[in-house]
Amino acid sequence: MQDKETILGITESLCPECLQRIKAKRVEVSHNVYLKKTCKDHGDFCTVIWRGQPSYTSWSVAKLPSRPPVCATNISQGCPFDCGLCPDHRQHTCCVLLEVTKRCNLHCPICFATSGSEESDPDRTTIENWYRLLLKSGGPYNIQLSGGEPTLRDDLPEIIASGRSLGYDFIQVNTNGLRLARDYSYVKRLKEAGLSCVFLQFDGTNDEIYEKLRGTALLAEKQAAITNCAKLQLGVVLVPTLVPGVNTQNIGSIIQYAVEQMPTVRGVHFQPVSYFGRYPQEPSDRERITIPEVINKIVKQTGGKFQIEDFRPPRGENAYCSFHGNFVLMNNGELKAWSNTGSKGCCQPQVAAVEARKARTFVAKRWSAPQKAERRETDNKEEKYGDNINVGSMDAFLDRVEKYSFCISGMAFQDVWNLDLDRLRECFIHVVSPDSRIIPFCAYNLTDKQGNPLYRPLKR
Numbered sequence: 001m002q003d004k005e006t007i008l009g010i011t012e013s014l015c016p017e018c019l020q021r022i023k024a025k026r027v028e029v030s031h032n033v034y035l036k037k038t039c040k041d042h043g044d045f046c047t048v049i050w051r052g053q054p055s056y057t058s059w060s061v062a063k064l065p066s067r068p069p070v071c072a073t074n075i076s077q078g079c080p081f082d083c084g085l086c087p088d089h090r091q092h093t094c095c096v097l098l099e100v101t102k103r104c105n106l107h108c109p110i111c112f113a114t115s116g117s118e119e120s121d122p123d124r125t126t127i128e129n130w131y132r133l134l135l136k137s138g139g140p141y142n143i144q145l146s147g148g149e150p151t152l153r154d155d156l157p158e159i160i161a162s163g164r165s166l167g168y169d170f171i172q173v174n175t176n177g178l179r180l181a182r183d184y185s186y187v188k189r190l191k192e193a194g195l196s197c198v199f200l201q202f203d204g205t206n207d208e209i210y211e212k213l214r215g216t217a218l219l220a221e222k223q224a225a226i227t228n229c230a231k232l233q234l235g236v237v238l239v240p241t242l243v244p245g246v247n248t249q250n251i252g253s254i255i256q257y258a259v260e261q262m263p264t265v266r267g268v269h270f271q272p273v274s275y276f277g278r279y280p281q282e283p284s285d286r287e288r289i290t291i292p293e294v295i296n297k298i299v300k301q302t303g304g305k306f307q308i309e310d311f312r313p314p315r316g317e318n319a320y321c322s323f324h325g326n327f328v329l330m331n332n333g334e335l336k337a338w339s340n341t342g343s344k345g346c347c348q349p350q351v352a353a354v355e356a357r358k359a360r361t362f363v364a365k366r367w368s369a370p371q372k373a374e375r376r377e378t379d380n381k382e383e384k385y386g387d388n389i390n391v392g393s394m395d396a397f398l399d400r401v402e403k404y405s406f407c408i409s410g411m412a413f414q415d416v417w418n419l420d421l422d423r424l425r426e427c428f429i430h431v432v433s434p435d436s437r438i439i440p441f442c443a444y445n446l447t448d449k450q451g452n453p454l455y456r457p458l459k460r
Contacts (some may be wrong), residue, residue, distance in 0.1 A: 003030045008056065012421040014080070015039035016282065016449045021078065024420065028056065035418050047417040048285040049320070052292040054308060059291075061319040063426070065090035066353035069138035072437060079421050080446070083439040083455065085137075085430070092356040093141045094316055094428035095363070097174070097441065098130055100159060101148040106176055108214045110241060110273060122434070127159055130432045131166050137438060142170045142360050144199060151179040151186070157193035164194035170364035172197035174239075176218075177225035184228050191232045197266070197367045198229055202238035204250040205257050212246050230264040235369035237266055237407075243273045244289050251294070252301025255408065262329055266367050267407030270294055274413040274442075278451030282417055291323050294410050310337040311408070315350055316359035318426035324409040326366070328401045335406060356428050370403045414442040416449065 006028040013024035013035065024037035026049070033050035050056040069092065073084030082088070101121045104111075134141055143163055150156055150173055163171050173190065177200050180187050200222065203209050207217035229236050238258050242248055251270070258265045272289045295311050306325065313319040327335040414423060419442070427440035439455055446454040 005029050008033065009422075011035075012079075013037045013419045014416055014446070014454075015042055016045060016416045017042040019416070019446075019448050019452075019454060021081075021421075026056075026420075031055070035420060045282065045417060047282075048288055049290060049418050049420070050292060051290045052296055054292055054295070056320075059313045059319050061313050061315055062349035063315070063352045063355065064349045065426075066092055066351060066356070068092060070136065072137070080419075080424055080440075080443045080454065083443050084437045085439075088425060089427075089440075090352060090425045091317065091428045092138060092353040093134075093430050093438065094356045094359045095142040095144055095430070096134055096139075096438070097144045097146045097429070097431045098127060099146050099148065099431070100127060100150050100156070101153055103152045104147060104149040104176075105152060105178055106149070106214055106216070110213055110243065121153060124155065124159060124162065128162050128166075130436065131163050131168065133432065133436055134438075135166065140166070140168045142172075142363060143168050144172050144174050146174040149176055149178075151175050157186075157189040157195075160190060160193040160195050170196045170360075170368065172199045172237075172367065174199040174201075175225075176201045176214075177222050178218075180228055181221040181224035184231070187228045187232055187234070191234055195234060196364065197235045197237060197369075198225070199239055199269075200225060200236050201241075202254065202268075203240045204247040205253045206250070209247045209250060213241065213243060226261055226264060230261070233369045234264070235266045235367055236261070236264055237367050238268045239271060240268065241271050241273055242289050242294065244287055248289055248297060249301075251297045252303075255298065255302060259329065259335065259406065262406060263370055263403050266369070266405070267409065269407075270410035272410065272412050274445075275415045275417065276445045276447050278447070279449055282449070288418075291320070291410065291412055295323060298408065305335055306337070306408075314355075314359070316352070316355040317428045318423040320412070320420075321423055321427070322409060322411040324407060327406045327408070328397075329404040329406055330400070338401070352426065359428070366405050366407055413445070416446055419446065 008026040008028050011024050012021055015022050018041060022037050022039050024035055027034050027036050032048060033056045034046050035049050036046045038044050067087055068085040068089050071085055071087045073082050073086045075086055075088050076082050079088050102119055160171050173195060175198060202222055203213050207219050210218040226236055240247060240254055255268055258268050275283045295308055299306050299308055311323045311325040314322045325337060327337050330336050424440055424442055427442060429441040430438050431441055431444040433439050433455060434457060444455045
Protein backbone atom coordinates (compact mmCIF):
# COMPACT_ATOMS: atom_id res chain seq x y z
CA MET A 1 0.00 0.00 0.00
CA GLN A 2 1.61 3.24 -1.23
CA ASP A 3 -1.09 5.77 -0.36
CA LYS A 4 -1.31 7.67 2.90
CA GLU A 5 -2.43 5.62 5.88
CA THR A 6 -4.83 6.93 8.50
CA ILE A 7 -5.09 5.01 11.76
CA LEU A 8 -8.78 4.73 12.69
CA GLY A 9 -8.38 2.69 15.85
CA ILE A 10 -6.26 0.39 17.96
CA THR A 11 -7.43 -3.07 18.96
CA GLU A 12 -6.10 -6.59 19.54
CA SER A 13 -6.19 -9.72 17.42
CA LEU A 14 -4.51 -13.13 17.23
CA CYS A 15 -1.54 -14.35 15.24
CA PRO A 16 -2.69 -16.72 12.46
CA GLU A 17 0.36 -18.90 13.09
CA CYS A 18 0.46 -19.30 16.87
CA LEU A 19 -2.87 -17.84 18.12
CA GLN A 20 -1.08 -15.53 20.51
CA ARG A 21 -2.86 -12.28 21.30
CA ILE A 22 -1.18 -9.36 19.53
CA LYS A 23 -1.74 -5.66 19.01
CA ALA A 24 -3.60 -4.60 15.87
CA LYS A 25 -4.73 -1.39 14.24
CA ARG A 26 -7.46 -0.40 11.81
CA VAL A 27 -5.91 1.58 8.98
CA GLU A 28 -7.66 3.48 6.18
CA VAL A 29 -6.01 3.70 2.77
CA SER A 30 -7.89 5.24 -0.18
CA HIS A 31 -11.32 4.65 1.44
CA ASN A 32 -10.52 1.01 2.16
CA VAL A 33 -9.88 -0.16 5.72
CA TYR A 34 -7.41 -2.87 6.70
CA LEU A 35 -6.60 -4.71 9.91
CA LYS A 36 -2.83 -4.65 10.33
CA LYS A 37 -1.02 -6.64 13.00
CA THR A 38 2.45 -7.94 13.80
CA CYS A 39 3.53 -11.05 15.69
CA LYS A 40 7.09 -10.82 17.03
CA ASP A 41 7.67 -14.45 16.00
CA HIS A 42 5.74 -14.69 12.73
CA GLY A 43 5.79 -11.25 11.17
CA ASP A 44 3.24 -8.90 9.64
CA PHE A 45 -0.34 -9.57 8.54
CA CYS A 46 -2.71 -7.24 6.70
CA THR A 47 -6.33 -8.03 5.75
CA VAL A 48 -9.03 -5.88 4.17
CA ILE A 49 -12.07 -5.41 6.44
CA TRP A 50 -14.03 -2.63 4.67
CA ARG A 51 -14.14 -1.55 1.03
CA GLY A 52 -16.20 1.30 -0.37
CA GLN A 53 -19.27 3.22 0.76
CA PRO A 54 -20.91 3.67 3.22
CA SER A 55 -17.69 4.74 4.87
CA TYR A 56 -16.26 2.82 7.79
CA THR A 57 -16.52 5.76 10.17
CA SER A 58 -20.15 6.48 9.23
CA TRP A 59 -21.16 2.93 10.16
CA SER A 60 -20.21 3.27 13.83
CA VAL A 61 -22.92 2.98 16.51
CA ALA A 62 -22.31 4.02 20.12
CA LYS A 63 -23.41 1.58 22.83
CA LEU A 64 -23.07 1.23 26.56
CA PRO A 65 -21.64 -2.26 27.24
CA SER A 66 -23.66 -4.82 29.19
CA ARG A 67 -21.98 -7.52 31.20
CA PRO A 68 -23.53 -10.99 30.77
CA PRO A 69 -26.21 -11.65 33.41
CA VAL A 70 -24.31 -14.78 34.46
CA CYS A 71 -20.55 -15.21 34.02
CA ALA A 72 -19.52 -18.85 34.07
CA THR A 73 -15.78 -18.21 33.80
CA ASN A 74 -13.35 -15.74 35.34
CA ILE A 75 -10.88 -13.46 33.59
CA SER A 76 -7.56 -15.29 33.62
CA GLN A 77 -5.73 -15.17 30.28
CA GLY A 78 -7.89 -12.44 28.78
CA CYS A 79 -10.02 -12.33 25.62
CA PRO A 80 -10.49 -14.61 23.72
CA PHE A 81 -9.12 -17.34 26.02
CA ASP A 82 -11.63 -17.20 28.91
CA CYS A 83 -14.93 -17.69 27.06
CA GLY A 84 -17.76 -19.11 29.02
CA LEU A 85 -19.02 -16.21 29.01
CA CYS A 86 -16.56 -14.16 31.07
CA PRO A 87 -17.00 -10.76 32.79
CA ASP A 88 -15.04 -9.06 30.01
CA HIS A 89 -17.81 -9.74 27.48
CA ARG A 90 -19.81 -6.63 26.64
CA GLN A 91 -23.14 -7.92 25.39
CA HIS A 92 -26.01 -10.23 26.31
CA THR A 93 -26.95 -13.22 24.20
CA CYS A 94 -29.40 -12.92 21.31
CA CYS A 95 -29.24 -16.31 19.56
CA VAL A 96 -27.60 -19.56 20.65
CA LEU A 97 -26.52 -22.40 18.37
CA LEU A 98 -26.97 -25.93 19.67
CA GLU A 99 -25.01 -28.40 17.55
CA VAL A 100 -27.17 -31.50 17.76
CA THR A 101 -25.04 -33.63 15.41
CA LYS A 102 -21.68 -33.72 13.64
CA ARG A 103 -23.07 -35.91 10.87
CA CYS A 104 -23.84 -34.45 7.45
CA ASN A 105 -25.17 -35.65 4.10
CA LEU A 106 -23.02 -33.21 2.11
CA HIS A 107 -19.28 -32.60 1.94
CA CYS A 108 -19.09 -28.87 1.33
CA PRO A 109 -15.59 -27.50 0.68
CA ILE A 110 -16.44 -24.30 2.62
CA CYS A 111 -17.88 -25.94 5.75
CA PHE A 112 -16.52 -24.57 9.05
CA ALA A 113 -18.38 -26.93 11.37
CA THR A 114 -16.10 -30.00 11.06
CA SER A 115 -19.13 -31.82 9.66
CA GLY A 116 -18.95 -35.41 8.53
CA SER A 117 -17.69 -36.82 11.80
CA GLU A 118 -18.89 -40.24 12.85
CA GLU A 119 -18.93 -39.43 16.53
CA SER A 120 -22.22 -40.08 18.30
CA ASP A 121 -24.86 -37.38 18.59
CA PRO A 122 -25.49 -35.73 21.96
CA ASP A 123 -28.46 -37.46 23.56
CA ARG A 124 -31.70 -35.65 24.32
CA THR A 125 -30.88 -35.40 28.02
CA THR A 126 -27.67 -33.54 27.17
CA ILE A 127 -29.57 -31.18 24.88
CA GLU A 128 -32.24 -30.57 27.52
CA ASN A 129 -29.44 -29.72 29.93
CA TRP A 130 -28.16 -27.16 27.41
CA TYR A 131 -31.61 -25.59 27.31
CA ARG A 132 -31.64 -25.44 31.13
CA LEU A 133 -28.11 -24.01 31.20
CA LEU A 134 -29.26 -21.14 29.00
CA LEU A 135 -32.26 -20.50 31.25
CA LYS A 136 -29.90 -20.22 34.21
CA SER A 137 -27.71 -17.88 32.13
CA GLY A 138 -30.37 -15.27 31.47
CA GLY A 139 -32.52 -17.03 28.85
CA PRO A 140 -34.65 -18.03 27.16
CA TYR A 141 -32.89 -16.83 24.03
CA ASN A 142 -33.55 -17.48 20.37
CA ILE A 143 -32.32 -20.97 19.47
CA GLN A 144 -30.77 -22.29 16.28
CA LEU A 145 -30.46 -26.06 16.03
CA SER A 146 -27.42 -26.71 13.91
CA GLY A 147 -24.78 -29.29 13.11
CA GLY A 148 -23.59 -31.00 10.95
CA GLU A 149 -26.98 -31.43 9.35
CA PRO A 150 -29.58 -31.47 12.14
CA THR A 151 -32.32 -33.06 10.03
CA LEU A 152 -30.34 -36.32 10.02
CA ARG A 153 -31.74 -36.77 13.52
CA ASP A 154 -35.10 -38.54 13.43
CA ASP A 155 -35.80 -37.15 16.90
CA LEU A 156 -35.31 -33.50 15.93
CA PRO A 157 -39.05 -32.83 16.43
CA GLU A 158 -38.74 -34.08 20.00
CA ILE A 159 -35.72 -31.81 20.56
CA ILE A 160 -37.78 -28.85 19.33
CA ALA A 161 -40.75 -29.81 21.50
CA SER A 162 -38.48 -30.07 24.52
CA GLY A 163 -37.22 -26.54 23.96
CA ARG A 164 -40.72 -25.17 23.48
CA SER A 165 -41.90 -26.85 26.68
CA LEU A 166 -39.11 -25.07 28.58
CA GLY A 167 -40.18 -21.66 27.35
CA TYR A 168 -38.18 -21.11 24.15
CA ASP A 169 -40.55 -19.27 21.81
CA PHE A 170 -38.30 -19.09 18.76
CA ILE A 171 -36.48 -22.17 17.50
CA GLN A 172 -35.05 -22.35 13.99
CA VAL A 173 -33.24 -25.14 12.16
CA ASN A 174 -30.09 -24.44 10.16
CA THR A 175 -30.30 -26.91 7.28
CA ASN A 176 -29.22 -27.72 3.74
CA GLY A 177 -32.85 -28.63 3.07
CA LEU A 178 -32.33 -32.07 1.54
CA ARG A 179 -34.56 -33.95 3.96
CA LEU A 180 -37.12 -31.16 3.96
CA ALA A 181 -37.35 -31.58 0.18
CA ARG A 182 -37.68 -35.36 0.28
CA ASP A 183 -39.75 -36.05 3.40
CA TYR A 184 -42.91 -33.98 3.75
CA SER A 185 -44.08 -35.97 6.77
CA TYR A 186 -40.86 -35.05 8.57
CA VAL A 187 -41.40 -31.34 7.83
CA LYS A 188 -44.92 -31.70 9.22
CA ARG A 189 -43.55 -33.23 12.42
CA LEU A 190 -41.11 -30.31 12.78
CA LYS A 191 -43.96 -27.83 12.35
CA GLU A 192 -46.20 -29.62 14.82
CA ALA A 193 -43.37 -29.76 17.36
CA GLY A 194 -43.13 -25.96 17.31
CA LEU A 195 -40.42 -25.12 14.74
CA SER A 196 -40.50 -21.38 14.06
CA CYS A 197 -38.26 -20.93 11.05
CA VAL A 198 -36.07 -22.74 8.54
CA PHE A 199 -32.63 -21.16 8.08
CA LEU A 200 -32.01 -22.59 4.61
CA GLN A 201 -28.59 -22.82 2.99
CA PHE A 202 -29.28 -21.22 -0.42
CA ASP A 203 -26.19 -20.14 -2.34
CA GLY A 204 -27.73 -19.21 -5.67
CA THR A 205 -30.26 -19.68 -8.42
CA ASN A 206 -28.28 -22.02 -10.68
CA ASP A 207 -26.64 -25.39 -10.18
CA GLU A 208 -23.20 -24.26 -11.33
CA ILE A 209 -22.95 -22.38 -8.03
CA TYR A 210 -23.94 -25.41 -5.96
CA GLU A 211 -21.53 -27.67 -7.81
CA LYS A 212 -18.66 -25.32 -6.93
CA LEU A 213 -19.62 -24.63 -3.32
CA ARG A 214 -21.42 -27.83 -2.27
CA GLY A 215 -20.05 -30.41 -4.67
CA THR A 216 -23.35 -31.29 -6.37
CA ALA A 217 -26.43 -29.82 -8.06
CA LEU A 218 -28.98 -28.85 -5.40
CA LEU A 219 -31.28 -26.13 -6.75
CA ALA A 220 -34.28 -28.38 -7.40
CA GLU A 221 -34.12 -29.75 -3.86
CA LYS A 222 -33.83 -26.26 -2.38
CA GLN A 223 -36.98 -25.31 -4.27
CA ALA A 224 -38.77 -28.46 -3.15
CA ALA A 225 -37.86 -27.73 0.48
CA ILE A 226 -39.37 -24.24 0.19
CA THR A 227 -42.52 -25.70 -1.37
CA ASN A 228 -42.98 -28.13 1.51
CA CYS A 229 -42.46 -25.35 4.04
CA ALA A 230 -45.02 -23.21 2.21
CA LYS A 231 -47.64 -25.95 2.45
CA LEU A 232 -47.19 -25.98 6.23
CA GLN A 233 -46.78 -22.20 6.67
CA LEU A 234 -43.23 -22.49 7.95
CA GLY A 235 -41.17 -19.34 7.57
CA VAL A 236 -37.94 -19.67 5.55
CA VAL A 237 -34.87 -17.43 5.48
CA LEU A 238 -32.49 -17.99 2.56
CA VAL A 239 -28.83 -18.05 3.62
CA PRO A 240 -26.24 -17.63 0.85
CA THR A 241 -22.55 -17.97 1.62
CA LEU A 242 -20.97 -15.34 -0.64
CA VAL A 243 -17.72 -16.37 -2.32
CA PRO A 244 -16.10 -13.87 -4.72
CA GLY A 245 -15.99 -15.17 -8.27
CA VAL A 246 -18.57 -17.88 -7.56
CA ASN A 247 -21.92 -16.35 -6.61
CA THR A 248 -21.41 -12.66 -5.88
CA GLN A 249 -22.83 -11.90 -9.34
CA ASN A 250 -26.02 -13.78 -8.36
CA ILE A 251 -27.01 -11.61 -5.39
CA GLY A 252 -29.78 -9.78 -7.24
CA SER A 253 -31.24 -13.00 -8.61
CA ILE A 254 -31.29 -14.56 -5.13
CA ILE A 255 -33.25 -11.58 -3.80
CA GLN A 256 -35.69 -11.66 -6.73
CA TYR A 257 -36.27 -15.38 -6.22
CA ALA A 258 -36.87 -14.81 -2.51
CA VAL A 259 -39.45 -12.09 -3.21
CA GLU A 260 -41.28 -14.41 -5.58
CA GLN A 261 -41.57 -16.96 -2.76
CA MET A 262 -43.17 -14.55 -0.28
CA PRO A 263 -44.77 -14.79 2.20
CA THR A 264 -43.14 -18.15 2.94
CA VAL A 265 -39.66 -16.73 2.42
CA ARG A 266 -39.20 -14.01 5.02
CA GLY A 267 -35.87 -12.68 3.83
CA VAL A 268 -32.30 -13.28 2.73
CA HIS A 269 -29.37 -13.38 5.15
CA PHE A 270 -26.04 -13.11 3.33
CA GLN A 271 -22.87 -14.51 4.88
CA PRO A 272 -19.58 -13.40 3.27
CA VAL A 273 -17.17 -16.31 3.25
CA SER A 274 -14.89 -16.64 6.27
CA TYR A 275 -11.75 -18.74 6.32
CA PHE A 276 -12.04 -21.20 9.18
CA GLY A 277 -10.06 -24.41 8.91
CA ARG A 278 -6.76 -25.15 7.18
CA TYR A 279 -5.51 -22.32 4.94
CA PRO A 280 -1.68 -22.46 4.92
CA GLN A 281 -1.63 -19.44 2.60
CA GLU A 282 -3.34 -16.29 3.83
CA PRO A 283 -6.52 -15.63 1.77
CA SER A 284 -5.97 -12.71 -0.56
CA ASP A 285 -8.10 -9.60 -0.40
CA ARG A 286 -9.61 -10.65 -3.75
CA GLU A 287 -11.03 -13.69 -1.97
CA ARG A 288 -13.01 -11.54 0.47
CA ILE A 289 -16.18 -9.49 0.15
CA THR A 290 -16.94 -6.85 2.77
CA ILE A 291 -20.22 -5.44 4.06
CA PRO A 292 -20.29 -2.28 1.88
CA GLU A 293 -19.47 -4.36 -1.20
CA VAL A 294 -22.44 -6.64 -0.50
CA ILE A 295 -24.73 -3.63 -0.06
CA ASN A 296 -23.51 -2.06 -3.29
CA LYS A 297 -24.01 -5.30 -5.22
CA ILE A 298 -27.57 -5.52 -3.88
CA VAL A 299 -28.26 -2.01 -5.18
CA LYS A 300 -26.56 -2.55 -8.54
CA GLN A 301 -28.01 -6.00 -9.27
CA THR A 302 -31.63 -5.16 -8.44
CA GLY A 303 -32.12 -2.34 -10.93
CA GLY A 304 -32.80 0.48 -8.51
CA LYS A 305 -35.27 -1.33 -6.27
CA PHE A 306 -33.00 -0.61 -3.31
CA GLN A 307 -30.80 2.28 -2.25
CA ILE A 308 -27.67 2.23 -0.11
CA GLU A 309 -29.55 4.31 2.45
CA ASP A 310 -32.07 1.48 2.90
CA PHE A 311 -29.46 -0.52 4.82
CA ARG A 312 -28.41 0.16 8.37
CA PRO A 313 -25.79 -0.99 10.87
CA PRO A 314 -26.97 -3.17 13.76
CA ARG A 315 -27.50 -1.80 17.23
CA GLY A 316 -27.22 -5.10 19.08
CA GLU A 317 -23.93 -6.66 18.02
CA ASN A 318 -20.90 -4.65 16.99
CA ALA A 319 -21.79 -2.32 14.11
CA TYR A 320 -19.10 -3.81 11.85
CA CYS A 321 -20.48 -7.33 12.16
CA SER A 322 -23.61 -6.95 10.04
CA PHE A 323 -26.16 -4.90 8.11
CA HIS A 324 -29.92 -5.06 7.65
CA GLY A 325 -32.71 -3.54 5.61
CA ASN A 326 -36.40 -4.04 6.31
CA PHE A 327 -39.05 -3.81 3.62
CA VAL A 328 -42.72 -4.42 2.96
CA LEU A 329 -44.03 -5.70 -0.37
CA MET A 330 -46.75 -3.32 -1.49
CA ASN A 331 -49.77 -4.25 -3.58
CA ASN A 332 -48.14 -2.87 -6.74
CA GLY A 333 -45.12 -5.16 -6.32
CA GLU A 334 -42.88 -2.42 -4.92
CA LEU A 335 -40.62 -3.20 -1.97
CA LYS A 336 -40.98 -0.21 0.33
CA ALA A 337 -38.19 0.36 2.85
CA TRP A 338 -39.16 1.01 6.43
CA SER A 339 -35.69 0.91 8.01
CA ASN A 340 -34.39 4.15 6.52
CA THR A 341 -36.49 6.60 8.47
CA GLY A 342 -34.72 8.75 10.99
CA SER A 343 -31.05 8.63 11.88
CA LYS A 344 -29.13 5.39 12.15
CA GLY A 345 -28.50 5.98 15.81
CA CYS A 346 -29.62 8.23 18.65
CA CYS A 347 -27.59 11.03 20.06
CA GLN A 348 -27.09 9.06 23.25
CA PRO A 349 -25.37 5.63 23.32
CA GLN A 350 -27.83 2.77 23.58
CA VAL A 351 -27.64 0.09 26.27
CA ALA A 352 -26.27 -3.07 24.67
CA ALA A 353 -28.55 -5.47 26.59
CA VAL A 354 -31.65 -3.51 25.56
CA GLU A 355 -30.62 -3.70 21.90
CA ALA A 356 -29.94 -7.46 22.18
CA ARG A 357 -33.45 -7.97 23.54
CA LYS A 358 -34.93 -5.89 20.70
CA ALA A 359 -32.99 -7.98 18.16
CA ARG A 360 -34.31 -11.22 19.66
CA THR A 361 -37.87 -9.96 19.44
CA PHE A 362 -37.50 -8.63 15.90
CA VAL A 363 -35.99 -11.82 14.51
CA ALA A 364 -38.57 -14.02 16.22
CA LYS A 365 -41.40 -11.98 14.73
CA ARG A 366 -40.11 -11.25 11.25
CA TRP A 367 -38.40 -14.55 10.42
CA SER A 368 -41.37 -16.68 11.44
CA ALA A 369 -44.25 -17.21 9.03
CA PRO A 370 -47.09 -14.73 9.53
CA GLN A 371 -49.68 -16.37 11.73
CA LYS A 372 -52.63 -15.67 9.47
CA ALA A 373 -50.91 -15.70 6.10
CA GLU A 374 -51.93 -18.26 3.52
CA ARG A 375 -49.97 -18.67 0.33
CA ARG A 376 -52.44 -18.05 -2.50
CA GLU A 377 -51.99 -20.41 -5.42
CA THR A 378 -52.65 -18.29 -8.50
CA ASP A 379 -51.12 -17.42 -11.82
CA ASN A 380 -51.92 -13.74 -11.21
CA LYS A 381 -48.78 -12.26 -9.74
CA GLU A 382 -50.48 -9.23 -8.24
CA GLU A 383 -53.14 -11.39 -6.59
CA LYS A 384 -50.42 -13.63 -5.13
CA TYR A 385 -48.78 -10.54 -3.67
CA GLY A 386 -52.05 -9.58 -2.02
CA ASP A 387 -53.36 -6.96 -4.46
CA ASN A 388 -56.79 -7.10 -2.85
CA ILE A 389 -55.47 -5.58 0.38
CA ASN A 390 -56.34 -1.90 0.76
CA VAL A 391 -53.34 -0.24 2.37
CA GLY A 392 -55.08 3.10 2.65
CA SER A 393 -55.64 2.61 6.37
CA MET A 394 -53.07 2.11 9.11
CA ASP A 395 -54.67 -1.21 10.12
CA ALA A 396 -54.43 -2.50 6.56
CA PHE A 397 -50.82 -1.36 6.28
CA LEU A 398 -49.90 -3.09 9.53
CA ASP A 399 -51.65 -6.22 8.29
CA ARG A 400 -49.57 -6.03 5.15
CA VAL A 401 -46.36 -5.57 7.14
CA GLU A 402 -47.28 -8.67 9.16
CA LYS A 403 -47.80 -10.80 6.06
CA TYR A 404 -45.40 -9.29 3.55
CA SER A 405 -42.45 -7.99 5.52
CA PHE A 406 -39.11 -8.88 3.96
CA CYS A 407 -35.66 -8.61 5.52
CA ILE A 408 -32.34 -8.37 3.73
CA SER A 409 -29.41 -8.74 6.08
CA GLY A 410 -25.88 -10.03 6.25
CA MET A 411 -23.34 -11.03 8.85
CA ALA A 412 -19.57 -10.93 8.37
CA PHE A 413 -18.05 -13.58 10.61
CA GLN A 414 -14.44 -13.19 11.70
CA ASP A 415 -11.58 -15.58 11.04
CA VAL A 416 -8.05 -15.55 12.42
CA TRP A 417 -6.80 -13.01 9.84
CA ASN A 418 -9.46 -10.34 10.37
CA LEU A 419 -10.29 -11.03 14.03
CA ASP A 420 -10.89 -7.83 16.00
CA LEU A 421 -11.29 -8.50 19.71
CA ASP A 422 -13.36 -5.34 20.19
CA ARG A 423 -15.91 -6.86 17.83
CA LEU A 424 -15.70 -10.25 19.50
CA ARG A 425 -16.46 -8.80 22.94
CA GLU A 426 -19.75 -7.45 21.54
CA CYS A 427 -20.81 -10.69 19.86
CA PHE A 428 -24.35 -11.84 20.65
CA ILE A 429 -24.44 -15.00 18.51
CA HIS A 430 -23.19 -17.75 20.78
CA VAL A 431 -22.62 -21.52 20.78
CA VAL A 432 -23.03 -23.99 23.63
CA SER A 433 -19.86 -26.08 23.56
CA PRO A 434 -19.83 -29.81 24.32
CA ASP A 435 -18.48 -28.98 27.78
CA SER A 436 -21.43 -26.63 28.36
CA ARG A 437 -19.72 -23.27 28.01
CA ILE A 438 -21.35 -20.37 26.17
CA ILE A 439 -18.84 -19.16 23.57
CA PRO A 440 -19.11 -16.39 20.94
CA PHE A 441 -19.62 -17.90 17.50
CA CYS A 442 -16.44 -16.55 15.91
CA ALA A 443 -14.29 -17.60 18.86
CA TYR A 444 -15.79 -21.10 18.83
CA ASN A 445 -15.05 -21.62 15.14
CA LEU A 446 -11.68 -19.85 15.09
CA THR A 447 -8.67 -21.85 13.89
CA ASP A 448 -5.05 -21.08 13.16
CA LYS A 449 -3.88 -21.27 9.54
CA GLN A 450 -3.25 -25.01 9.88
CA GLY A 451 -6.82 -25.65 11.06
CA ASN A 452 -6.07 -26.11 14.76
CA PRO A 453 -9.08 -24.76 16.69
CA LEU A 454 -9.18 -22.41 19.63
CA TYR A 455 -12.32 -24.01 21.08
CA ARG A 456 -14.11 -26.35 18.67
CA PRO A 457 -13.23 -30.03 19.33
CA LEU A 458 -11.05 -31.54 16.64
CA LYS A 459 -12.77 -33.81 14.12
CA ARG A 460 -12.28 -37.46 14.86
